Amino acid sequence: MTEYALRTAPYEPQAIEQKWQSRWHDMGSHTPDLELGERPYYQLMMFPYPSAEGLHVGNLYAFTGNDIQGRFQRLQGHTVFEPIGFDAFGIHSENYALKVGVHPGKLIPRNIENFRRQIRSAGLMVDWSRSLSTTDPAYYKWTQWVFLQLLEKGLAYRKKGAVNWCPFDKTVLANEQVINGECERCGTKVEQRSLEQWFFRITDYAGRLLENLDTIDWSESTKTSQRNWIGKSVGAEIVFEIRGAVPGSGGWRESGGQLGSKDLGEARDAGSLVPSTHSSLPVFTTRPDTIFGATYLVLAPEHPMVDVLTTAVQREAVGRYRERTAKQDLVSRKVPDKAKTGVFTGAYAVNPATGSPMQVWIADYVLMEYGTGAIMAVPAHDERDFAFATVFGLPVKRVVAGEGDNSEALVDAAYTGDGRLVNSGEFDGMPVSEAARAITAWLVGRNAAKPVVNYRLHDWCISRQRYWGPPIPIIYCDSCGVQAVPIHDLPVLLPHIDDFRPDDSGISPLARHKEWYLVPCPECGKQARRETDVSDTFLDSAWYFLRYTSTDRDDVPFDSEMTKRWLPVDFYIGGNEHAVLHLLYTRFVTMVLHDMGHLGFEEPFKRFRAHGHIVREGAKMSKNKGNVVNPDSYIEEWGADAFRMYLMFLGPFEEGGDFREGGISGVKRFLDRLWKTASEVDSTGEPDRGVMRKLHQTIRKVGDDTRVLGYNTAIAAMMEYMNVLRAGERISHRAEVEPLLILVAPYAPHIAEELWERFGHAESVFEARWPNFDPVLAAEETLELVVQVNGKVRGRLIVPRDVSQEEVVQLALADQAVAKFVSSQPKRVIFVPGRLLNLVT
RNA sequence: GCCCGGGUGGCGAAAAGGCAGACGCGAGGGACUUAAAAUCCCUUUCCGGUAACGGGGUGCGGGUUCGAUUCCCGCCCCGGGCACCA
Known part of the structure; x- marks a missing residue:
């Protein structure tokens, strides 16, 4: 009979949800046995920044989707580990703390408590016994360890250079944090400043980061973003001899370096063609096939060689132009379609293919940070060069003829399409697709070029002149130089200070605290100074997934047995806004730790899927619009x-x-x-x-x-x-x-x-x-077959599963509704068993 | 400009190249009720028709195919990312 025991109770979600949340907690249902559990499955979601507003629906959307997968995998017989933590360092937290005037160290625990309550009330299968916060010294001790690993491997270096400076947040920003020239966070226009920074040499891994993308099961959109970001360009470095250069004025790499030394660091030129004999100039191009059409050269205004090249007559004009550019912020300079400006240096180079003289110009459309900071201009086949040549009346020479183009045809716009070479000596008639390789080989033979692959990716600046982050574990000693903090001295604790507000000096708030930064040198014991910058939040999150399985260990960042058993992560879910920041840095750090023997794998996440975003009435949710959904009230009302x-x-x-x-x-x-x-x-x-x-x-x-x-x-x-x-x-x-x-x-x-x-x-x-x-x-015994005449549905037949084509045709023609559309014998019969019959008349 | 998504009823959305609109919301009608709520049942792409039925229809224009929301070519619009990267 009916099970009357069930019968009486009405469905009261609030009551049963509380009951089960307590029971899960009491029974440890969400705390898997990491050592013995069978068929380990690591289901990970991107950890949140614990804001004061509490969990956003967007967070909950992602977490729920993740939780469903975790619980599903558990029902498939896996031991599922679903941890969560808090990404609580960084400008977000700090700015909010500044706004409300409460120390972030006070705010964060409160926020985290609120997040935990909300996550619990949503019924997530989170293992709270292995949670973490990046602000916990027990965690950031190992963030500092990661930094020291990179330092040891020679992948961390210090460099003074032009950096993005946000005058509102008063801090340096990574290139990735500058959106259309504005601060990603506050929208303030970013300026240039020159500061000493720590960088990670992620560019050394550009090739591998790109190639591995083909081997991992990630959302295609995420992989595409990373490919674009890494920005591989295949081409050549071609050397142009300078005519009448001043001899003996020193190699350009050594001469300046303050603005131009790019992210590549100082000791990075080993393989470059840059000659020590200063009278030649390398340029990077992806179109070596157009070398015969190169009619002038352009250098970035900051290019160190400009001083060497500029003739007395042009000195003043060049100086003025360089001054003007220097004042301009990086942002407005990089706006495309802007009218071209530039100045002739007075110097001439020689085209290595034609032997013709070429003027050497400087212009702000050439960027010091990419390639060699100099280009060969081919106005006939490059839109920017064409625009520039038009403004200054420089020669335009066609070297590619498209279908139907005459080799002498005037060029009225840059032609960047396919075609065959013209006006290119022995290469005339060669298709563009072959010419790049052929001409490069030819120039290599004449010692004027070498094949080069360039990446758009820049090195990762990890210094932040702020308070709320892990101090970079470095000590500067006047006698011993830059010293790593010994690992046994970690963590370098972030001191509690009340005046954590950044000021306009560009120096970290920690630099105002002698009692903190004056320490004995670990090498010689004399008084030395700590690094007063903290590290980027993206370093905190670049390795957190390694920590969850080892949160109980204080002697190692991650236990090797546990790591072997549980990693890499089986399934990672998160937002695509992190496609090129977090997800690229994480891959990089994982690769480095792998190369140093700390990990047995080089890709952190076997499978990654980017979740979509929740909008409301078609619009993004935002506090400004006041259309933010508070999950608490919904859970309260509906369960x-x-x-x-x-x-x-x-x-x-x-x-x-x-x-x-x-x-x-x-x-x-x-x-x-x-x-x-x-x-x-x-x-x-x-x-x-x-x-x-x-x-x-x-x-x-x-x-x-x-x-x-x-x-x-x-x-x-x-x-x-x-x-x-x-x-x-x-x-x-x-x-x-x-x-x-x-x-x-x-x-x-x-x-x-x-x-x-x-x-x-x-x-x-x-x-x-x-x-x-x-x-x-599950199998149906009979099924409904659609009958079409000339592709239009005219009837349906209920037939046995294994009905033959002949039977179906007979049945169909016997059907009035069908028959009236079939005037003659069908010319053709298409029978898709189990699906349809189509009679073509 | 380039690279990703996406464009289907009043709305959110489904559809191995094979019934366009599953499922849900909303709306309309009905049952139950003194009444309402809740619940249950029916209808709900558009046009014509009381209906049976017929015709059109997946952003636009072509193409491939017996058959296209799906594949190909050329556009338009919306969202996101990148952008003077040589």
Whole structure:
């Protein structure tokens, strides 16, 4: 008979959710046995910055999608580890602290507490016993260790250079943090400043970071962003001899270096063609095939060779131009389509292909930080060069003829398309596609070029002139120079200071505290000074996934056995806004630690998927618009299960969705019906054959979809099954409902647990296994076949599964609705078994 | 300018090259109720028609195919990223 024990209680999400959250906590249900658990599965979500406003729906959307996957994998028989931590250092926290006038060290624990409460109330399967905060000395001790590893490997170096300076936040920004010339955070126009900074030589890994992308299972969009960011260009460095250069004025690499030495650091020129004999100039080009059309050279205004080249007559004009450019911020200088400006240096170079003299100019459209800081201009085949040549009346020489172009045809706009070479000596007639290689080889033979690959990627500046971060573990000694803090002295604690506000000096607030920065040199013991900059937040987050499995260890950053067992991460989920920052730095740090023998793998995340974003009424949620959804009130009103399911039902997880007030009632209704159905089940007799067929189709669909993050369609499939279960107000059989509880469990874990328990199970539903899909039970005996005439649907036939084509055609022609469109014998018959019949007349 | 997404009912969205619009919201109608809420049932792409039915329809224009939301070519619009990178 009906199980009356279930019958009485109404569905009260708040009560059962609290009950199960406490029980999970008390039973340690979310704390897997990392040492012995079978089939380890590491399910990771990007850790949040614990803001004062609390968890945003965007966070919860991502976390829920992650949690569903984790719980699903657990039902597949994995021991699932789903940790979370807090990315609490950085400008975000610090700026907020400045705004409200409370020390960040006070605010952060409060915020974290609030986040934990919210995450718990959403029913996430988080292992709280292995949580971390980047601000915890027990954590950043090892962030500092990571820095020292890079230093030891020769990948950390110090350099003075032009940096992006935000006058509002009063700090240096990485290139990635400058958006259209404005500070990513506050929108203030960024200026240039020259400061000593620590850099990581990520450019040494550019090739590997790019190539490995082909081997990892990541969202294609993320990989594309990284490819674009790394920006590989294949070309050549070509050397131009300078005519009448002043002899003996010194190699240019040695001469300046303050602005121009780029991110590559000082000791990086070993393989460069830069000659020691100063009277020649290397340029980088991706179009060596157009060398015969190179009619002048352009140097970046900061190029150290400018001093050497400029003739007396031109000195004043060049000086004025350089001064003007120096004042200009990096931003407005890089705006394209701006009218071209420049000045002739008075010097001439020789085209190594033609022997013709070429004027040497300086112009701000050539950037010191890319390539060699100098270009050969081919105005006939480069839009920028063409614009420049037009303004200054420089010669334009066609060397590529497209289809139908005459070799002498005037060039009225830069032609960058395909074609064959003209006016290029022995290379005339060669297709452009072959010419680059051929001409490079020819120039190499004449010792005038070498093939070069350039990357747009810059080295990673990790210095921050701020307070709220891990101090960079370096000591400067007047006698011994730059000293690493010995590992046994880590962590270098961030002192509690009240005057943590940055000022305009460009020096970290820590530099105002002698009592902190004056320390004995670890080498000689004489008084020395600590580095007073802290490191970039992206360094904190570049290795955190390694720490979770070893949070109980104070002697190592990560335990090697645990790491071997649990890493790399099986599935990582996060936002695509981190496609080139966090995700690239993490890969880089992992590679370095691998190369140093600390890790057995070089890619941190086997599988990564970028989730979509939640908007509201088509617009981004923002505090300004006042359309931010507070998850707390929704969870309170509808229950966490309904809210989780609603978020996932909005649209495809990887595309995001539009949050609308009304929609949540649909999933709530589904849960109400689930509750009611389970409460009324009948255990006697046999389950319905047709319902069981639908059940097995649903088991397959929900499993397939959940695995690939098709959460919205998985939920739809469960709803469909619910409609079948309850059709005509029938009472369901227990065998029809029980497996559904397991399918629902990843999505709505609390109600699943409660009903599972009420069904008499002593153990959690997450100790159960995903129901087996039985293809025999799922198979339809008869099916509906669509009958088309000339591609238009004219009827349907109910036929046995194994019906033959002949039978179907006969049946179709016997159908009035079909027959009236078939006037003659069909010319062609297309029969797709199980799907359709198309008669072509 | 370049690179990614995306454009389908009133709305959120589904569709191995094979019934366009599953599932849900909203709306309309009905049942139950003294009434309302809740629940359940039916209808709901557009046009014509009481209906049976017929015709159109997945941003636009072409193409491939027996058949295209899906593949190809050329555009338009929206969102995001990059952008004087030689």
